[in-house]
Amino acid sequence: MAQSEQEILEGLAEIVNEETGLDTDSVQSDKSFTDDLDIDSLSMMTIVVNAEEKFGVRIPDDEVKNLKTVGDAVSFISKSQS
């Protein structure tokens, strides 16, 4: 069943926290994964795979580079779920 964008954001924040130790509150829609959260490409891939599992979606490798901000990831996951 599709989740609200807020639920996805919270779930994603938990995944980011687990991988990087960053506070869940710092994971906001407008934050850039690389510039604001300092997440490198390998951590990003770990987050992507965990997100796939948690939200039951498929995020192809080619798509990952388009997910610049947390908000980009939330809307991609939301669209994939619907």
Next chain:
Amino acid sequence: MTTPAPKGTGTITAPAGATFSRILGVGGYRPERVVWNAELVEAIDSSDEWIQERSGIKSRRFAAKDESVVDMSVAASHEALAMAGLEASAIDAVIVATVTHPFQTPAAAPIVADRLGIQAAAFDISAACAGYCHAISLASDMVRGGSARHVLVIGVEKLSDFTDLNDRGSAFIFGDGAGAAIVGPSDTPAIGPTVWGSDGAQWKAISQRDSWVDVRDQDLGWPAIGMAGQTVFRWAVWGMAPVALKALDAAGVRPEDLDAFIPHQANMRIIDAMIKQLKLPSDIAVARDIADTANTSAASVPLATERMLREGEAPRGGLALQIGFGAGLVYAAQVIVLP
């Protein structure tokens, strides 16, 4: 026209092999020149810290200009023979796993054999970073099948010749070196079943950039090896952990029975993530040779093995799970008894 009938007068004598096989000795060769991250950072606008964070690599060895994969193979082979307590004349076959012998033909293996003073069967295999684990599987089957009593297996790379030092994604990853193992008969099972396979649809994930023909016809530059790092990371961690578990299962060994885990030294982050996926008990020694050897492709598993034994990190006679994975994409894993 009538179909000819077989004469039926001759019968073939079946080859007689050993019941079991084992690795009798391992050896390694690391080129003299140490290349620290500091030497590479300028060309890729990077830093020692950045490289270490992303790969766990502090330094690597680069072979001398006139030092070939054959030279390195011979050096590692002498060590493996010494550990096995065998003369080169006892070797019936030489298998070299490499992707950086710079001759399309002939293979490196016959030249290595000649340098060892033998005329054994000799051939190369191309399975990139999984080459050594593929060759161990072949060697084990050859010993058990009766086509050889002792097989010299070599994983060797001179990746410095095929690395683009201006490529941010790969310049710091690769290193040079050779590892060798002697596979021979055993009274007890000491090389488990190999779990192996391929995913050729992803062949472009790690590859020589252009074919030799395109290099010639389109006047392209030197075709160094390129890599789609994120794609490889995902495949290596989440694709290979299940393969490692299957190899354990096929050997009838539980994770807690292992003394050592010796994965291909691709990237420290891959090794760490893999351990997490495998949920390996923390008392199992894990090969981390990559820190000062970098990724030596086919040479990485035997070099890491040699080091763990030499430095007493893993016990001789202990059980080790080894897994190779790389360009192809291809992979192979098996449980072995350490020599």
